[in-house]
Amino acid sequence: MAGKIFAVIVVLVTIATAYCVIAHVWWMPVDISVHGPRIDKQLEETMLVAGLLFIAGQVVLAAFAFLYGGARGKPKQIPGGAKYLVILAFAIVGAEILALSLVGSKAWGAVYFEAPDPNSLHVDVQAGQFAYYFRYPGPDGTFGTLHPELINEGGQNFFGLDTDHDADAKDDIVTAEIAIPVNQPILLTLHSKDVGHSFDVRELRVQQDFVPGMIIPIHFTATQTGRFEIVCTQLCGLGHYNMKAYLSVLSQADYDEWLKKQAAMQ
């Protein structure tokens, strides 16, 4: 009896799980980046292969528990013994690796092995407990040098810029939100002033840690306008849950106007 109850529970769990996945009860948000569909495709392919394995594994386990309870005479082994099981395991993983690595969409390489577009808009991003700050190079197209010892949040010098002596820094535009033009390749350089943080925009399919002491580049192109949450996914202290900023993807005209307004506010 216990075997049959076990089998029924396992099958019900399997059905419920499969339903949640197939019906997209909880699923990825809309994808707004050029590289994103590759990641989504890879994830969906993985879901198909892994989902079938999940169902097969649970159903066979349930079936055997259902069928082979109690004293039933001489027990016997599966025909062929372990040899076929070992072959099956290699076949499963081999098929998985083939499907995902060779004919799959090679999403990782397409994003991370490619150099950023030379015409990218470069935005510098600094994370600190518990806020992000963004920096545009201004009309001269050059970022000022960072001087951590000059960081003064009360004095609004979030990046540690030496605007008195550094000509490049004078026209840098520092903002608390990031806006970018739609369909424009973007290059971000991520650095942290204190502890580890992360830059995660679900809709962009971009998640990258900030590591103190390192400047980490990441590049993408957004394909839809809108306003999206940037959240911190690397534990950074008490305000971690509330560390966020917004990414606005604007038309080129709206972006130009936005940047002008930000420059005027410096």
Place this chain on the structure above:
Amino acid sequence: MHAAAHHAPPQGFIRKYVFSVDHKVIGIQYTTLSLVAAFVGMALSWAMRIHLAWPDYHIPLLGWVSPNGAPGGVMTPEYYLSLMTMHGTIMAFFVLTAAPFAGFGNFMLPIQVGAADMAFPRLNMASFWVTFTGFLFACATFFIPDGPPLSGWTAYAPLSAVGSVAGPGQGWGQNLWGFSIAFFCIASLLGSLNFIVTTLDLRTKGLKMSRLPLSTWGWFIDAWVSLLAFAVLLPTCLLLVLDRLGGTSFFIPGGLVFNDQLQPHSGGSPLLFQHLFWFFGHPEVYIIILPAFGIVSHIMPTFIRKPLVGGWKVVTFSEIAVGTLSFVVWGHHMFVSGMSPYMAMVFSVPTLFITIPSIIAVLVWVFSLYGANIRFDTPLLYSLGFISLFITGGIGGFFLAQPSTDSYLHATSFVVGHFHFTMGLSAIFATFAGFYYWFPKMFGRMMNEKLGKLHFWLSFVGVYCVFITMQLTGMTGAVRRYSALVDDFMVPLIPAYRFMTVAALLLGAAQFIFLYNVIWSRFKGPKAPDNPWDATTLEWDTTSPPPFDNFGGRQLIVHHGPMEYDGDESLMQTSPKPSIAGT
């Protein structure tokens, strides 16, 4: 083979039950410590889950435990993170690493190899008391003004390394945490040496390696992995403490600014900490799960009344392969860490390969049920539950092994669900299987079977309700380690989080059935026969509980492998009769 290390039966309460060198007492001490730690860890998770679902609810007793961290029973964001850190630390080290390995291993391994005790009984006693000291240090963090650390069980630097300047929860709690884990490492190293030497040197006559019980194999392989992994975590913890107290900069780079103040550190590397931590941390999940593999492989043949398909070899070589490969996959925790993206591929491939021996083991367990005569006693139900949970958890690994899909799912509740299935609840279920199986041997009394089954049904359904929901909500990108759901995209998940909270509380409540069963059976349970399950290995070839020297001076000679089952018939390993199952 040497004779077992002899020592006289202890006199007096302290030497007999407290500072005992008897491996059986030490095994029970470890198991009891783990049981206490498990209830502490579980209570922490309740508080966290209640806070996530109903942030304004005044949690009873919590305000008393920490007037600063949870004034009036409503926890602050930093206290949430502290509870989370200690939940992970206590569960990963003092429950999951300690119970199935040090708890059952200490009690059973010497008996299963026919020895009178461990090879180094005094080191064994030291292992337990050093572990106990580590646990006291971990618990002490709750009672210091700054409270427990909040940097997670992974304690990433520089958050964990720079001290109080990084905010609350980074004072002495983090130092105590470092000492606690360092103690745990020392104890694990001593324990591993003991397990390895005992298995190699103290086997009784006729007990070739090919005749070792599969649980002994699990502990033996696990001891090697432990030895190599904890040897790296120990210096990592000490370097972290040096950064905090000694003014060094192993993990702290230059140019860090807190509160507009430049920090006096330079030259360290936060990624070095991650590499060192995960060089330990990934083998750690196998350190947790390999004894579970062994325990389930050991228990199953008794209740399916036949050997595992492939005999001892297939599942054991799978465990060896898992243990070996576990040392070359750590970088899959670091795909989005800023490590070279080319390295991501280097770590991704072995991560997919390590699924091969894992799948072989699963197929062996599942297909061994074919044509069996299954006896559905509680130990077997928990073994089946283990297989189901391990399949579910393992499947999630396919998503996280690939850098591209991981870059979306990293740090989401998908990961939290995945590792709770794979190494958390799977190992707990295997531990329960072992507990129900060996309780009669350890205490000489049977556990109540009806309560055992009830405990299983509630736990099995409860685990799925909590953790499959957790894993699937991760598909939305729901971020882990948040003390409140404030982001626009997290708010719609509140009903799902409440469902998980209610399920987790019920799952927790079901554990009191187990606790009641343990306490009641310990004193009132029916007397256990020597071999209540018709099993074959040496622990069932002596009294329940075994005498001080395990076999009452008998010299055992082993003639068979551990899986001599053929339906209702079975042969003790020591039986001189001809084999009935060809093992």
